[in-house]
Amino acid sequence: MPDDILLRGTNIVKTFVLRGGAMGSKRVVTAVNGVDLEVRRGETFGIVGESGCGKSTLARCLVQLQPVTSGSIEFDGVDITTLSRRAMRPIRRNLQLVFQDPYASLNPRRTVGDIVADPMRVNKVGTKDEIMDRVGELFVLVGLDKSYLNRYPHEFSGGQRQRIGIARSLSLNPSLVIADEPVSALDVSVQAQVLNLMADLQEELQLTYVFIAHDLGVVRHVSDRVGVMYLGQMVEVGDADDLYDLPHHPYTEALLSVVPELNDTDAPKRERILISGDVPDPSDRPSGCSFHPRCPVATEKCKVETPTLVTLTTGRQVACHYPRNLSN
């Protein structure tokens, strides 16, 4: 594995079996359906897709909060899906998740100082005093006053809570941070502050990020490369700016056509592609290309043949029988 790849997922599948239907029937939900991905050291890899596409499930698998059903995840050259709990422990410190909801992810009965200190206590790094010194440092790092340490989460705004969540994620000096919609629950005015903080931290601490969002506008601004997910699969992967300028997959085009800034009067005119309906139920996947019921350019072939993710000469990867905006 070339050493510029920090995280590599190969054919990651995650299914949930739901029991308790009529006559004891069960339903199999394939939330992640064969994802390959490579995250390079030091980059921000964005993952975008509508709600229900499997982004959070993939994130939980990548940090091993959930076991994969099949496939492998290599972190720094080691397949972490087969490690024992004990062997995983030192590696887990390097892989941290920042959650979407800064309200739900912080224990309301613990002080924010304790919340940030907990991962260090659990991992027994340093003495009591060393841990509290480090918590103070982390508060400063994320732009919070140290005097707030003994307060409780409800005393903070959404943006401040997300700073606390970020401080907690950094407490064990990770090399990779997976941020699952870290600004989606925040007011628009606060989103940019948190994104700027994350960018500063990335530079200062040489972090690698996987940044998940449902809005391609946000993802493009923070990402070097982007993977577009639909119904548990990567349908397009490429350089963030290139993908934004020349989307090849109709789903990427559709996501772009709802990014507000592109519809400003100054922005280049884009054909608006409207897709109707919601992401289908992953336990009842459409035949052929799973996007076909919503795709504005689908043909009969799309209903029967499943496109695979192919790499074009430009390096772009796309899973579509009729890629759009090809230059030749």
Ligand SMILES: Nc1ncnc2c1ncn2[C@@H]1O[C@H](COP(=O)(O)OP(=O)(O)O)[C@@H](O)[C@H]1O
């Ligand atoms: N623990 C679970 N049990 C059953 N189904 C689940 C579970 N977690 C997620 N799912 C299903 O998997 C699909 C993908 O969900 P999720 O990963 O949360 O998507 P996203 O983060 O893109 O919104 C959804 O259909 C969701 O209902």
Ligand code: SF4
């Ligand atoms: S394969 Fe067909 S249905 Fe799927 S995205 Fe391409 S054109 Fe649309």
Ligand SMILES: [Mg+2]
């Ligand atoms: Mg999610």
